[in-house]
Amino acid sequence: MTVSGSTWRAAGRALFGRRARLRWVHLVLGGAMLMPFWLVGMVIQGPLQGPQDVWSASPSLLFGAYGVALPLAAVGGLFPTARPLSVAVARALCGVPGERLADGQARTQAGRMRTAGWCTLHMGVGALVSGASLALPPFAAALIAAPVLPGVRDYLQVEISAWSAVLLPLAGIGMLLALAAVSAAAGALLARQAQVLLGPTPADRLAAAERRATELAERNRLARELHDSVGHALSAVTLQAAAAGKVLDSDRNSDVEFVREALAAIEETTRRTVGELDAVLGLLRQDGAGGADQLGGPTLATLAGLLSRSGVPVSLHEEGALTAVAAPVSREAYRIVQEGLSNALRHGGASPVTLWIAARDEELEIRMENPLPERAPVERPGGGRGLCGVAERAALLGGRAEAGPQGGVWQLSARLPLEGRR
Incomplete structure (x- = not known):
């Protein structure tokens, strides 16, 4: 042409x-x-x-x-x-x-x-x-x-x-x-x-940016809930199943009671996690409608059940009335402890964990310690997201969190305002 x-x-x-x-x-x-x-x-x-x-x-x-x-x-x-x-x-x-x-x-x-x-x-x-x-x-x-x-x-x-x-x-x-x-x-x-x-207009762009930020924050919150609840459950179930398998392979009949307790722990952990997973997926089916208030979830009031079936021995030290902590702060504190236990299971095996929780006048302090493993932990491709999620949870409430080796132990600490920002 x-x-x-x-x-x-x-x-x-x-x-x-x-x-x-x-x-x-x-x-x-x-x-x-x-x-x-x-x-x-x-x-x-x-x-x-x-x-x-x-x-x-x-x-x-x-x-x-x-x-x-x-x-x-x-x-x-x-x-x-x-x-x-x-x-x-x-x-x-x-x-x-x-x-x-x-x-x-x-x-x-x-x-x-x-x-x-x-x-x-x-x-x-x-x-x-x-x-x-x-x-x-x-x-x-x-x-x-x-x-x-x-x-x-x-x-x-x-x-x-x-x-x-x-x-x-x-x-x-x-x-x-x-x-x-x-x-x-x-x-x-x-x-x-x-x-x-x-x-x-500039006002329209600002409103759209605020809506996107709110939606992104809600998606990140749901992702953290899934990561913490499912990740902890899988770590605990893996450890309990591995321990029970070693006992059965050793043919030591005197340890049958240990195997029974391990299976019971696996059953309770999976049942609890399925309930939490169903709650989060229910919000996803509603496109996150209702926000964080409808998410609910476990709080410090149910911490004893988490510690008893965590798969590692935990020494708990409490200070103050933990049941009086506001629900949003209590939920995030529970998830921070859960992630700390997941890290201890994943990297420290069955090493004992020491947990301090103190509810003071204006803030809730959480500190967890467990011995560092003899070998450096194997890094997952792309790195884990648990500790980032802990930092995000604390920041959203107006607090702070940090984790790392401290004098031969791995330490996770968080300080959360008792009122929070939510």
Whole structure:
């Protein structure tokens, strides 16, 4: 294909392609939406124009009514439903990417003023294109047909000569092409302005960012719940099952009671974890609706059950009334202890763990220690997420947490405000 041929094709698509046709429909729709306001303008302009037929084709009356209709269209754009409707139509007909337009009603003064400006532009330009689309095609068709239809020539009061027989059809075709060009240009103008007038305002962007941050925080919370509950359960079950298997392999009948206790611990751990998993998955099926308050979960009041079936010997030292700790803080404290036990199981085997929990006037202090293993623990690909989750839990409550080797032991400590931020 030659360069000139591709240029003509591109010009044809720009004037008569699918996008141009949809934008023309969008303009005609804007003109139709202006019609009620234009009729009000006709009624208002009639007495001001003097004694004449209100429905006459006087240009001063028509354009005077048009001038009255535009401010009324702007007022209509201030209504709450104006922006959602305008955005829906612009997405469908203007060819504007949906992500560049705002969703929902305009809740700020700047957003409402932009919507009013869009309605004025859409209806005003649409009315002009609609009027031209009604008036020019019949007249252009008459010019094209005039050389061959005597009745049309008489109506137009033109004389046919060799020049007029050529120029009149060319003039008619030129009018149609000009109308198509003006319509395409007006549609492109509206498509550009839609991104400005119907796009998100700074307040809309801030609200969207806050919604995304809230959703992300909720997803992270659910991920931490799954990691801590399921990860601890798998670590405990693995250790108990391995210990029971070694006892059975040794053929020591005197240790049958140990095997029974290990199996009971596995049963209770999996039953408790299935309940927690069901609660978290229930929220996921609801897309996290209800937030953290509906998540519930175990608290420090049920800590004794966790420690008794943790798979490692735990020496607990308590200070203060742990049952009086606020539920959000108590839930996070339970998960921090659970993650600490998981780390002890995973890296320290059956080494004993010492746990201190103190509820003081303004904060809850948690400290866990277990001996460091003789060998460095095997790192998992990509690293673990448990300690990061502990730090996140503490930070969300306005506290802090840290973990690492301290004088021959592995220590995990956390300080949580008793009131928390939730």
